[in-house]
Amino acid sequence: MSAAVKYTLGRIxxxxAVLAALWFVDMNMFLRLMVALVFSAxxxxxxxxxxxxxMAGEMAESAARRRADKxxxxxxxAGDDQAAEGEPENPRS
Known part of the structure; x- marks a missing residue:
């Protein structure tokens, strides 16, 4: 399971859990949701x-890989010979 999925499920x-703990507290439902959001954050x-x-490490690796591929x-x-490392040269050029 990826770190992003684990982190997201953990936040949810x-x-x-915080909302369940506040369920029996007598307050407005909107206020209860906002308090649960702040405390869970x-x-x-x-x-x-x-x-x-x-998750941040995985995202950084992915960004570096995309940057290198780009x-x-x-x-x-651009026609640079260095870009085709390991590939055979085109005999027609």
Missing amino acids: GLFV ALSFFLLRGWRDE ERLRSAL
Whole structure:
């Protein structure tokens, strides 16, 4: 399971848990939802730090990979020989 899915499910789970804890408190439903949202966000900052860091690492790796692929494609389209590492040269050129 990817870190983004784990983190998202963890955030939703914390929200539901806080909302369940506030269920029996006598207050407006909208206020109850807002309080649950704020408290679950604060709890997730501390409790889900590992999953958040893991997700950020995966996103950084993915961005670096896309950046490298984009640069390799630009080099290939510009006709640079370095872009085609490992590929046989075109005999017609």
